[in-house]
Each structure stands twice: as structure tokens, then as C-alpha cells.
Amino acid sequence: MPPLLLEWLSAIARWIHVLAAILWIGDSFLFMWMDSSLEPPRKPRQGAVAGELWMVHSGGFYEVVKRRSLRPEEMPPNLHWFKWQAYTTWISGVFLLLVVYWLGDRALLLESGSRLPYGAAVAVSIGALLAGWVVYDAACRSPLARRPALLAIVLSLALAAAVFGLTSVFGARAAWLLTGSMLGTIMVSNVAHVIIPGQRKMLAQTRAGEPVDTAPGVLAKRRSTHNHYLTLPVLFMMLSQHFPSGYGHPLGWLVLLLISGAGVALKYVMNARTRSDWRAVTAGSIALIAAIVLTARPGVGPASASVALAIPVPDEQAFAIVERRCTTCHSDHPSNPSFPEAPSGVKLDTPERLRAMSTRVWVRAVETRTMPLGNLTGMSDAERDTLGAWLVALRRTH
Ligand code: HEC
Structure with missing residues (x-):
């Protein structure tokens, strides 16, 4: 296309x-x-x-x-349902996955070193969306459901395993987004397979004048509470493509789990308006601070040592690296056919443009190593070291 x-x-x-x-x-x-x-x-x-x-x-x-519940004679002529918001979100989300990740550039889904064939990567990502729901729903229907605290622990561990698995298979950025898509799929399936059918059943009983079993209503409320607590983590995951210091971190899976924990705690505190719960506040704050501290560490890898030495690097050498590894995408007329325009409007094809973007170039190419995209142009560690040393010197002179 x-x-x-x-x-x-x-x-x-x-x-x-x-x-x-x-x-x-x-x-x-x-x-x-x-x-x-x-x-x-x-x-x-x-x-x-x-x-x-x-x-x-x-x-x-x-x-x-x-x-x-309602009595048959109380059935209103117009009853407003809330479901298409959820379905539309999911349908458009899957369409986005299709357009951006499944039909888009291989480099978005997989790092260049990955031996996984592209078709298999697409299949695994689709499988992950389905598996998330199957595991979650099975856990919720199991005897665990009677012990909410235990259920929460089991589901958190399952999420940790999923995040870890996804980050080891896919490119860092795609892994975070797919985790969000997996949770989003759980949320919409809760609406489609539990909440709405339960409410329909109650209504059918009401219409038929039968005694109404309110159990489906209780179940619907529980699942919609789960959905509710997933909203903040999922929102963060969806916006995380603007957060390379998070997904690009070697322990990115842990960063994501900590942030998700903080999101759940924040929602809990927002809900508990009358009884502000200091334990939730403390746990959420600790999780967030831990995530910040974790990402504040210098990126691991050979770059740090030689960058610290800041061996003088001639300008030409730095420009040549960027020319070789970045400008196929980041220039006025990218030669990479996937990009009609420079991605994010970032152009690095002149020394001035490179200097003007030096901070972000540092973050993406040296610190987090999330650029080049999927390392499509095969940037080596030595080149990152050299570019890093040049950027350090540039910072010193300004
Ligand atoms: C294969 C194409 C491609 C190559 C090669 C590439 N990039 Fe990117 N770049 C992208 C895409 C796509 C985005 C937007 C998505 C994103 O931010 O992850 C982007 C975004 C950026 C951004 C802006 C976002 C931000 O965090 O500020 C910077 C800076 C950047 N790239 C730097 C580089 C550097 C430096 C290189 C070379 C070492 C490079 N890129 C090589 C595709 C590429």
C-alpha cells in the first residue's frame, strides 16, 4: 500500500x-x-x-x-446503552495496529537483530491479544474469583509475564503498545462478553415478568470495575511511543509495570474521595519514583565508559555517522520508501539541523538506543560511542 x-x-x-x-x-x-x-x-x-x-x-x-432491577411495568421506552464507545475504540485500535504495525514497516514491530520472520511476529502479536483475554477471563471464572486479593496478585503476575514476554519478542516501542492493546482487548471483551450480555439477560427476565436474577448485574459491576482500574495503565501505554526513555530502557518491562502500578493506585485514590488511603498514596508514589529512578540511570552498555572519556571527535566524523544511519529517514526527501516525509518532522541532514536536535539525538541514538528505528540502518555500538562523545563535547562548548 x-x-x-x-x-x-x-x-x-x-x-x-x-x-x-x-x-x-x-x-x-x-x-x-x-x-x-x-x-x-x-x-x-x-x-x-x-x-x-x-x-x-x-x-x-x-x-x-x-x-x-426493574419491574416489567417500569420498563422505559428508551433505555440508553453504553457500548459503542468501547467497540469503536477497539475496532479503530485494531485498524491502527493493522495500518501502523502489521502493514507498516517491519522495523516498527521488530528490532533488526530479531530472527523471527515478519509473518510470525504478526501472528504472535494477534495471538497475544487473544491469549490475554482467555487467561484473564479464565482466572476470573475460576475459584480465585472468591478471593479478590489473590486474584489481583495472580493477574498482576500474569501481566508481568506478558510484558516481559512481549518486550523480549518485539521492538521495545511495539511491545509497550501491544501490552496496551492486550489490556484494551480484555476491557472491550468484558463489555461484549460479560457486561452487556448480563444486562440483556436481566432485561429479558424483566420483560418476561420472571423473577430477576441480579447476579449478572453484580458480575457486570465487578468487570466494569476491573476495566475502570485498567484505564490509566492502558492510557499510558498508548501514549508511550513518546516516551523512549521508558520503553527503550534495558529493564523497560519493569518500568512499565511500575508505572502501571502507580496508575492503578492513582485511580484508587481518585475514587476513594472521602477516605484518602495513605497506603495507596504511598505505594503509588513509591512505584512512580522507582520508575523515575530506574530510567535516570545511565544507559547500560559500552557507550557510557567511552562517552565519559569524551575522546575528541571531529565534526565530519559525527556528520558522516548521522548521514549513514539516520538521513535515509530524517531528511527533506527520505530515501526510505516508507516515509514520504521525515518522521516526526525531524531532519538531520545538515550540521545545523543536527546541532539543533542534539539533545533528542543523544536521547534516542546514544542513551536509549531507540533510533534508528528497529536499528534498520545497522548502527553499531562503536558509532553510538563516537556520536555520543561528539555530543558531549558539543554540550560542553555551549
Ligand atoms: C527507518 C527510519 C528511521 C531511521 C533510519 C532513523 N529514524 Fe528517527 N524516527 C523514525 C520514526 C518513525 C520516528 C517517529 C517515531 C518515534 O519517535 O519513535 C523517529 C523519530 C525520531 C526523533 C524524534 C522523536 C524524539 O524522541 O525526539 C529523533 C530525535 C530521531 N528519530 C533521531 C534519529 C537518529 C539520531 C537517527 C540515526 C541514528 C534516526 N532517528 C534514524 C524513523 C527513523
Whole structure:
């Protein structure tokens, strides 16, 4: 497919994806908030009332009453469902994976050293999305479900294994994104296979005038709470392509787990408005600080030692390395056919442009080694050392 068409498709899909995700997460936050803000009814109300609350917005007042079930004669003519936000997010997300990763450049999915054939990598990534749901759903349906703390521990360990596995198979950037896609798939499957069917069942019983079994409602609430706590980690993973110091770290899997833990703790604290839980605050802060400290360490590898020595490197030598390894993509007219324009608008084809971008060049090519993309142009460690030494000297003179 022509790269320009791919770029348009990915731009439009990303637009839809972000919009749908905002709506989905917005609903999730609003409904969780409403549930946690319910008060006992202050006037007599009919039916299985769970609570009521009042809101002011859009120039008016909203009186909300939550019912656990309805009687047949109470069935409203219009009942609003919230599911297409989730489905649209997932469909557009898979389309994005297709356009960006599966039909796009091999270098995005795999590092150049990987011996995995491209087709196999695509198959493994699709398999990971499905496997995530199968494992999660099985764990939730097992006897573990009766012990929520144990379930949480088992699922966290499974996530750790998945992150570790994905980061060892795929390119660092793709691995983080695929982890997010895997969790996103779990979330949408919760909606499609548990929450909505459960609610449909309750409604069918109501319509038929049968006694309503509220167990599916309880299960739906539990799964939607899981979804709710996954939102912050998934959001971070989706935005992580702008965070090479994280995914490019040799212990990237650990960085991601720490950040995910911090995200869950943050959501917990946001929800527990009336009882701010110092244990969650402490755990979340420690996880985040640990992630920051971890990434603040100098990148491991041979570069650090010789960069510290800062052997003088002539300008020409540094330009030649960048010319050889970077400008096939980062120039006015990239020769790499996958990029009609320089990726991220970064051009490194003149000494001025290279100097102007020196900090980011340092981060991407020397510190995190996340550039060249998938090391497609085969940059060697020695070249990174040399470029690093030149950049250090450049910094000193400015
Ligand atoms: C095969 C194409 C390709 C090659 C070769 C390549 N890059 Fe990139 N570069 C990309 C893509 C794609 C992006 C945008 C995605 C991203 O940021 O990961 C990017 C983004 C960047 C950015 C901007 C994002 C940021 O973090 O500031 C910098 C800087 C960069 N590359 C530096 C380099 C350097 C230095 C080299 C050579 C050592 C290089 N690139 C080689 C494809 C390439």
C-alpha cells in the first residue's frame, strides 16, 4: 500500500480511536463516580433502589436514581446503552495496529537483530491479544474469583509475564503498545462478553415478568470495575511511543509495570474521595519514583565508559555517522520508501539541523538506543560511542 495512503488511514483511524476512547473512559469515570456518590434516598422511592444523587450541569439539575432491577411495568421506552464507545475504540485500535504495525514497516514491530520472520511476529502479536483475554477471563471464572486479593496478585503476575514476554519478542516501542492493546482487548471483551450480555439477560427476565436474577448485574459491576482500574495503565501505554526513555530502557518491562502500578493506585485514590488511603498514596508514589529512578540511570552498555572519556571527535566524523544511519529517514526527501516525509518532522541532514536536535539525538541514538528505528540502518555500538562523545563535547562548548 502506498505510504501516503497508510499515513492518511492511520491519521483518520487515530482521530476516531482517541475520540471513542475519550467517550468510553469518560463514561467509565462518570459511572464509577456516580456509583461512589450515591446517597440513601431522602424521599420514598419505588423499587430496588441502590441510591440517588443530584448533579448540576448544562444549565439544569439532574436527579439520578440507581435501581438494581426493574419491574416489567417500569420498563422505559428508551433505555440508553453504553457500548459503542468501547467497540469503536477497539475496532479503530485494531485498524491502527493493522495500518501502523502489521502493514507498516517491519522495523516498527521488530528490532533488526530479531530472527523471527515478519509473518510470525504478526501472528504472535494477534495471538497475544487473544491469549490475554482467555487467561484473564479464565482466572476470573475460576475459584480465585472468591478471593479478590489473590486474584489481583495472580493477574498482576500474569501481566508481568506478558510484558516481559512481549518486550523480549518485539521492538521495545511495539511491545509497550501491544501490552496496551492486550489490556484494551480484555476491557472491550468484558463489555461484549460479560457486561452487556448480563444486562440483556436481566432485561429479558424483566420483560418476561420472571423473577430477576441480579447476579449478572453484580458480575457486570465487578468487570466494569476491573476495566475502570485498567484505564490509566492502558492510557499510558498508548501514549508511550513518546516516551523512549521508558520503553527503550534495558529493564523497560519493569518500568512499565511500575508505572502501571502507580496508575492503578492513582485511580484508587481518585475514587476513594472521602477516605484518602495513605497506603495507596504511598505505594503509588513509591512505584512512580522507582520508575523515575530506574530510567535516570545511565544507559547500560559500552557507550557510557567511552562517552565519559569524551575522546575528541571531529565534526565530519559525527556528520558522516548521522548521514549513514539516520538521513535515509530524517531528511527533506527520505530515501526510505516508507516515509514520504521525515518522521516526526525531524531532519538531520545538515550540521545545523543536527546541532539543533542534539539533545533528542543523544536521547534516542546514544542513551536509549531507540533510533534508528528497529536499528534498520545497522548502527553499531562503536558509532553510538563516537556520536555520543561528539555530543558531549558539543554540550560542553555551549
Ligand atoms: C527507518 C527510519 C528511521 C531511521 C533510519 C532513523 N529514524 Fe528517527 N524516527 C523514525 C520514526 C518513525 C520516528 C517517529 C517515531 C518515534 O519517535 O519513535 C523517529 C523519530 C525520531 C526523533 C524524534 C522523536 C524524539 O524522541 O525526539 C529523533 C530525535 C530521531 N528519530 C533521531 C534519529 C537518529 C539520531 C537517527 C540515526 C541514528 C534516526 N532517528 C534514524 C524513523 C527513523
